[in-house]
Amino acid sequence: MPTVLVTGANRGIGFQFCKKYSEYGWKVIACCRRPDQSHDLNAVAKSFDNLVVESLDISLFEQVDKLAIKLSGMPVDILINNAGVYDDNRMNGFGRLDYAKWLNSLNINTLGPVKLAEAFLPHIIQSEKKLIVNISSLMGSISDNSSGGSILYRSSKAALNAAMKSLSIDLKDQGVGALILHPGWVKPIWVEQAL
Ligand SMILES: NC(=O)c1ccc[n+]([C@@H]2O[C@H](COP(=O)([O-])OP(=O)(O)OC[C@H]3O[C@@H](n4cnc5c(N)ncnc54)[C@H](OP(=O)(O)O)[C@@H]3O)[C@@H](O)[C@H]2O)c1
Numbered sequence: 001m002p003t004v005l006v007t008g009a010n011r012g013i014g015f016q017f018c019k020k021y022s023e024y025g026w027k028v029i030a031c032c033r034r035p036d037q038s039h040d041l042n043a044v045a046k047s048f049d050n051l052v053v054e055s056l057d058i059s060l061f062e063q064v065d066k067l068a069i070k071l072s073g074m075p076v077d078i079l080i081n082n083a084g085v086y087d088d089n090r091m092n093g094f095g096r097l098d099y100a101k102w103l104n105s106l107n108i109n110t111l112g113p114v115k116l117a118e119a120f121l122p123h124i125i126q127s128e129k130k131l132i133v134n135i136s137s138l139m140g141s142i143s144d145n146s147s148g149g150s151i152l153y154r155s156s157k158a159a160l161n162a163a164m165k166s167l168s169i170d171l172k173d174q175g176v177g178a179l180i181l182h183p184g185w186v187k188p189i190w191v192e193q194a195l
Pocket of ligand 1: 008009034057081085184
């Protein structure tokens with residue numbers, strides 16, 4: 001069975017990817033920052049022995065390298081760069097930009113996925129499917145931006161798109177594909193809880 005590695009696996013879209021791939025019988029490496037607090041994911045891991053939970057903060061590159069070494073020799077068919085943050089709010093728009101938060105958005109939404117792709121390239125090349133899948137956003141599109149705002153998020157997803165477009169060209173000869181996907185609007189858990 002193929003293997004998928006998912007970041008941000010403890011909730012939201014990443015969690016659903018893990019659940020579905022487990023149900024389909026794939027080997028799932030479900031990465032999240034705090035496995036001990038990831039109760040839904042741990043419940044899935046109890047039901048499916050093809051899912052393993054790994055601790056990973058994608059902004060801490062030593063953790064990324066450590067996990068790649070731990071899993072060396074294991075083919076990864078699909079790397080799903082799903083983890084992401086939306087750090088914009090009414091209080092930190094243009095004029096009151098929070099540059100520390102902007103750097104955090106770039107670290108998590110742009111640099112992290114590229115670092116994952118670099119660290120896991122040997123695993124991906126060994127696999128059959130050889131795919132790097134990035135959960136980006138239409139908000140990263142420059143041509144689609146008709147409403148402005150969300151500078152932190154938009155710029156970090158635009159940079160992710162640019163980097164992954166380059167990887168799709170640079171890795172073509174090695175048979176590796178880099179996809180940029182927009183999932184549509186998916187209700188975040190905090191909206192659900194507030195309703
Ligand atoms: N929801 C939408 O409508 C929508 C639309 C377009 C694109 N997207 C994109 O789709 C992806 C998933 O969205 P979602 O709605 O499922 O988001 P979410 O519910 O807010 O979940 C975000 C996930 O990313 C993880 N994460 C954040 N920072 C991390 C880090 N430094 N290292 C590792 N994991 C980290 C979170 O872990 P913690 O629990 O530890 O914080 C969480 O698992 C994101 O990239 C998002 O930008 C979503």
